Amino acid sequence: MSSLDAAKYGRMIHAKLGEDFIQKMEPFGISGSSVATSLRKYGINVDAIIALLPDLVDINPANKEVYEIKPINAALLGEVQLEGYLQVFNYFDPVKTWKPGSTYVPPLEVTLDPLTYAIVSPPVRGVILYKLFSVKDFAKRRALNVAQSQTADIQESVGISTLTTLLGF
Amino acid sequence: MTFSEAQQEFQVRYYLWSISEFEKEREESFASLRSFKAGQPQKFHQFVQRLDADDQKIFGAGRLKKFHPNAVRALGENYSAEEQTLLLKFDEFHRAEVVSGSGIDTKMLSGKVKFASKRKLRKVLTAKFREAFGSQCLGLASVDEEPELQFKMKISGWIFDTFFDFGRRETFLDYHHSISSEAAFEYRGNQIPKMPMCNRISFCFWLGVCGQTQWKYLMDEDIEPVCQAAIMCCERFFAVAPKLLKGLEAEKIEGPQHAPWECQR
Numbered sequence: 001m002s003s004l005d006a007a008k009y010g011r012m013i014h015a016k017l018g019e020d021f022i023q024k025m026e027p028f029g030i031s032g033s034s035v036a037t038s039l040r041k042y043g044i045n046v047d048a049i050i051a052l053l054p055d056l057v058d059i060n061p062a063n064k065e066v067y068e069i070k071p072i073n074a075a076l077l078g079e080v081q082l083e084g085y086l087q088v089f090n091y092f093d094p095v096k097t098w099k100p101g102s103t104y105v106p107p108l109e110v111t112l113d114p115l116t117y118a119i120v121s122p123p124v125r126g127v128i129l130y131k132l133f134s135v136k137d138f139a140k141r142r143a144l145n146v147a148q149s150q151t152a153d154i155q156e157s158v159g160i161s162t163l164t165t166l167l168g169f
Numbered sequence: 170m171t172f173s174e175a176q177q178e179f180q181v182r183y184y185l186w187s188i189s190e191f192e193k194e195r196e197e198s199f200a201s202l203r204s205f206k207a208g209q210p211q212k213f214h215q216f217v218q219r220l221d222a223d224d225q226k227i228f229g230a231g232r233l234k235k236f237h238p239n240a241v242r243a244l245g246e247n248y249s250a251e252e253q254t255l256l257l258k259f260d261e262f263h264r265a266e267v268v269s270g271s272g273i274d275t276k277m278l279s280g281k282v283k284f285a286s287k288r289k290l291r292k293v294l295t296a297k298f299r300e301a302f303g304s305q306c307l308g309l310a311s312v313d314e315e316p317e318l319q320f321k322m323k324i325s326g327w328i329f330d331t332f333f334d335f336g337r338r339e340t341f342l343d344y345h346h347s348i349s350s351e352a353a354f355e356y357r358g359n360q361i362p363k364m365p366m367c368n369r370i371s372f373c374f375w376l377g378v379c380g381q382t383q384w385k386y387l388m389d390e391d392i393e394p395v396c397q398a399a400i401m402c403c404e405r406f407f408a409v410a411p412k413l414l415k416g417l418e419a420e421k422i423e424g425p426q427h428a429p430w431e432c433q434r
Contacts, residue, residue, distance in 0.1 A: 048358070
């Protein structure tokens with residue numbers, strides 16, 4: 001999968017999980033808002049510009065959870081980013097208690113287009129990981145494997161017949 | 170009257186007004202929801218179109234209870250079995266869309282679409298807001314200098330803040346109001362109101378559509394109609410606000426003695 005495709009599917013998975021999150025955590029789920037906007041929606045009118053953009057925020061006073069969505073190879077980056085967001089949330093909120101998300105359960109599988117889907121993990125320390133699977137890529141790899149095995153097969157047959165000729169059988 | 174009594178009274182009035190607003194929308198075939206071309210409002214619209222008039226009323230009653238739980242508790246109301254069934258059906262409808270991938274606007278997320286300029290959106294919205302409510306706004310002169318778009322008004326002695334957000338990647342328009350007391354505690358350079366009356370008031374919230382009112386994936390041609398729709402939503406709430414706050418004027422309310430973060434939100 002090209003990096004352009006990965007970015008496009010990344011945007012799609014963010015959009016899909018964002019909608020799912022808002023629905024499941026309603027009326028407290030927020031997606032696509034900055035830390036400042038999320039805090040304002042929670043009830044803290046922050047004057048500072050905070051251009052930090054967490055993926056999912058649950059402003060339910062009983063939860064106060066933040067989530068980051070990342071591809072499977074960026075788990076560590078997700079944790080580091082999330083930690084930064086939490087520090088800002090807890091800095092501006094006198095009550096503190098903002099924490100990595102664990103309440104939201106994302107769907108295990110999300111279809112992105114007829115040939116692409118993502119497997120999504122439940123949040124681990126607030127980070128939701130996903131892995132993309134492309135039927136196109138799978139078919140390409142499979143075709144390559146078939147071609148390689150057929151080539152090997154031909155080479156083996158050619159090798160055997162050459163050997164047979166050389167040995168004079 | 171104590172602040173918590175006033176807050177409960179306001180929440181009950183807001184809930185009852187929301188019921189009448191939902192009924193109005195239903196009678197107009199949820200025409201206002203057509204201004205949203207993606208996201209929850211669009212799904213909500215698709216779902217209610219499948220229901221007959223009676224089920225729309227039942228579904229609406231269930232959704233409003235979900236979005237106004239404090240008022241529902243204060244009034245001693247409960248979900249009926251029919252409401253619960255329709256709420257579950259809506260959840261299933263939504264889940265099927267997420268898992269199947271239908272409803273994803275592939276074109277919008279392809280990275281090739283040119284979305285509306287956030288600067289232009291802000292400019293148009295600011296002009297329309299000024300035109301509609303400028304005479305009631307406080308500190309209007311400094312609005313353009315602030316990086317975040319926020320308007321302040323005073324209604325029935327309460328401060329009404331209206332916040333607008335324009336998105337990060339794809340351009341969207343998100344808005345909400347908050348109502349709080351002028352008196353505030355200072356915490357780390359920010360003013361935390363002594364009496365936070367109500368927060369996250371917006372069109373989609375009061376109708377039980379979804380928690381945030383957000384017009385997504387805006388292109389240049391959407392700017393005018395979406396700004397107009399947002400102004401109309403604001404107008405609806407500003408028009409009813411004095412009625413919702415009648416008798417609950419800020420100066421009549423006894424505020425909490427301690428900082429708000431020391432009591433339960």
